[in-house]
Amino acid sequence: MVLFILSACLLSSLTVAAPTSGFATTAFTANGRFPTSIYSKYYNDPTATSAQPQPIISDPVTHEIYPLELTNPDHIPTDDRQDPHPLPAPASSTKLLQSAIAQINSIVNSTIFDSGCTKCVALLEVAKFLFLAAPEEGSALAIELCNLFGLSTTCSEMYGPDDMGNVITEVFASADIGGLDGQMLCQNFFGMCPLPPTTPLDLTGWFKKPKPNPLPQPKAPSGQRLKVLHLSDFHIDPRYATGSEASCSTGFCCRADNFNTSSPHSIIFPAPRYGSYLCDTPYTLALAALEAIPVLADTKDSGFDFMLYTGDLVSHDNDFQLSRDYIKYTEVVLYDLFKRTLLSGPVYATLGNHDSYNSGQASSNSFGAPGPNQFSWNYDHVAALWEEEGWLDESIVQAAKTHYAAYSVQRSDGLRIISLNTNLWYGENLFNYVNMTNPDVSGMLRMLTDELQEAEDAGERVWIIGHVLSGWDADVALQNPTNLFYQIIDRYSPHVIANIFWGHTHEDQFTIFYADNATVISAETALATAWIGPSITPLTNMNSGFRVYEVDSATFDVMDAYTWFSDVNSYPELDSQTRFGPTYKLEYSTRETYGQNIPGWTDSDPLNATWWHLVTEAMEANNSLVTIFNNFQFKNSIKTLPCTGDCINSTICSMRSGSASLVIQNCQAAT
Numbered sequence: 001m002v003l004f005i006l007s008a009c010l011l012s013s014l015t016v017a018a019p020t021s022g023f024a025t026t027a028f029t030a031n032g033r034f035p036t037s038i039y040s041k042y043y044n045d046p047t048a049t050s051a052q053p054q055p056i057i058s059d060p061v062t063h064e065i066y067p068l069e070l071t072n073p074d075h076i077p078t079d080d081r082q083d084p085h086p087l088p089a090p091a092s093s094t095k096l097l098q099s100a101i102a103q104i105n106s107i108v109n110s111t112i113f114d115s116g117c118t119k120c121v122a123l124l125e126v127a128k129f130l131f132l133a134a135p136e137e138g139s140a141l142a143i144e145l146c147n148l149f150g151l152s153t154t155c156s157e158m159y160g161p162d163d164m165g166n167v168i169t170e171v172f173a174s175a176d177i178g179g180l181d182g183q184m185l186c187q188n189f190f191g192m193c194p195l196p197p198t199t200p201l202d203l204t205g206w207f208k209k210p211k212p213n214p215l216p217q218p219k220a221p222s223g224q225r226l227k228v229l230h231l232s233d234f235h236i237d238p239r240y241a242t243g244s245e246a247s248c249s250t251g252f253c254c255r256a257d258n259f260n261t262s263s264p265h266s267i268i269f270p271a272p273r274y275g276s277y278l279c280d281t282p283y284t285l286a287l288a289a290l291e292a293i294p295v296l297a298d299t300k301d302s303g304f305d306f307m308l309y310t311g312d313l314v315s316h317d318n319d320f321q322l323s324r325d326y327i328k329y330t331e332v333v334l335y336d337l338f339k340r341t342l343l344s345g346p347v348y349a350t351l352g353n354h355d356s357y358n359s360g361q362a363s364s365n366s367f368g369a370p371g372p373n374q375f376s377w378n379y380d381h382v383a384a385l386w387e388e389e390g391w392l393d394e395s396i397v398q399a400a401k402t403h404y405a406a407y408s409v410q411r412s413d414g415l416r417i418i419s420l421n422t423n424l425w426y427g428e429n430l431f432n433y434v435n436m437t438n439p440d441v442s443g444m445l446r447m448l449t450d451e452l453q454e455a456e457d458a459g460e461r462v463w464i465i466g467h468v469l470s471g472w473d474a475d476v477a478l479q480n481p482t483n484l485f486y487q488i489i490d491r492y493s494p495h496v497i498a499n500i501f502w503g504h505t506h507e508d509q510f511t512i513f514y515a516d517n518a519t520v521i522s523a524e525t526a527l528a529t530a531w532i533g534p535s536i537t538p539l540t541n542m543n544s545g546f547r548v549y550e551v552d553s554a555t556f557d558v559m560d561a562y563t564w565f566s567d568v569n570s571y572p573e574l575d576s577q578t579r580f581g582p583t584y585k586l587e588y589s590t591r592e593t594y595g596q597n598i599p600g601w602t603d604s605d606p607l608n609a610t611w612w613h614l615v616t617e618a619m620e621a622n623n624s625l626v627t628i629f630n631n632f633q634f635k636n637s638i639k640t641l642p643c644t645g646d647c648i649n650s651t652i653c654s655m656r657s658g659s660a661s662l663v664i665q666n667c668q669a670a671t
Helices: 002-007 093-109 115-133 135-149 164-174 180-188 283-296 324-342 376-388 394-402 444-458 479-491 568-574 590-595 609-621 624-633 646-655 660-670
Strands: 027-031 225-231 306-309 347-349 407-410 415-419 461-465 497-502 509-514 526-532 544-552 558-566 580-589
Touching: 027 283, 093 115, 115 135, 115 164, 115 180, 135 164, 283 324, 283 544, 283 558, 283 580, 306 324, 324 347, 324 376, 347 376, 347 415, 376 394, 394 407, 415 444, 444 461, 444 479, 479 509, 479 526, 479 660, 509 609, 509 646, 526 609, 544 580, 558 590, 568 580, 580 590, 590 624, 609 624, 609 646, 624 646, 646 660
Parallel strands: 225 306, 306 347, 415 461, 461 497, 497 526
Antiparallel strands: 027 580, 225 544, 407 415, 509 526, 544 558, 558 580
């Protein structure tokens, strides 16, 4: 009741606080009624408080109208029988013989196996040859392996022929089970092999030119600032069921088909209308966030100069509950909402690991058939939407369609933005477990290097965007490709690469890249920074948040970054009324929060890698700064756990580790 007494004093649903960092409005409370005018038609009553809105969505690319059954929270599908699920062609007897000889040689020559690892590899060898000889039986064997190892309680659904079964068949049939591919499969998915070391890189001929020495003179700052919005991990959930179990036992909650095993027949914690900590983003929270952003960033009239979206549009459904139409529906909904509500200028987007399905977020063009074309439906659709919204021109769209939705844009202001499909180094993407000794099977990092060389020759500055971060956590990205990525960043920083932007973790984080593969970690060797954007979704146990950068228009350095959050813990109190929705508040200014600990750094100096390294040194000297960072990392969530003891050293080490290899090399001793 106190909340509503206080809220009744607000004018026009605005909560106005004292000006901070140049923003006249530091908090905004959304209207409690869903803005029904946002769509012309609905399958249900969009003003109801007992159910989420179900707008009727028409796809501007395919011209189809998505049916209610696609998103109906009361009837979530248990499998997908509509879309094609291709299988590899059966192998000839000659191919079987050649593969058997090669695999035997790999096992004989291997020297790092223990007994458990050897057993795992032997099992996968048996699986491989079945998948080659009789791929139609691959799913049945995958289900048996799942049950044998206790990988899931729903093996039949997860590893059936319409889900992961065919993916496993396709991957295992092509993988070098007796070599690095098999070791990594056994390590990551079965926990039966030790983690192999990073494969040594041979960069002979990789770079067309040596790094300039001395480096070119840095561009002079203009003093004019661009305003850039960074959104990530929206994870809109059109199947969100208000009033369902928000404290379920497994998976993600707020779904009509999920419950808490301790109370299977009665709800313990009814899902609030605006979302909860174990759930994805309902329509109501999505529209509240999009309503708040232009007000808080003071862009209602001017708009943003441009926007970054670092991946993950789609909800965290099990693979067997997804389909191509569900993915396309989500893409249409969110890109359309960004266009109509944010006035953001162009949106530069990248694909997240959830922006596909079948546990294969991307496969390289060197992968055996049907691999090269089986994700083109998504690349074609999302690239066409980017063109439809006017964000990319036709030539860039065509490049994105043929290069895994990766692309490069040369802006007229001297900034080149390179968007990568980092699902091609994601550790959970099964298709990455083929040809693992090659750190760039897809050719994406070759493309990145060539684009950076062109930018260097043209005197341009570059931003790189992607979804799955290259470092910080040893379990997220693969070592070999992120090790190569790190060397590329070293070669073209700091004179070409101005900033890097990731998503994926849902957390507010950063990582620093250093010269010479971080052999010396210091302010003098710090080269580049990756900003990891906070998520709109509260999953898991975080508040909802977004970030705005102030960027110098000549150097494209970040001069300040502002992060806002909404307290998800307050959402249950909003259910019994329709006057007020969620409130988003200014959480912090990066410069104001950490800058006071960096002597000699003026307001005209950028928040670059050197600055961030000095911040980590200040954290070492004053551990209370790690506590501040830890609270911001989870957006001031009531669920945030304290970071003390070993956590402090581990966190600072992660900040300084821009590749999975460096995390493993440097940070395991810090935990």
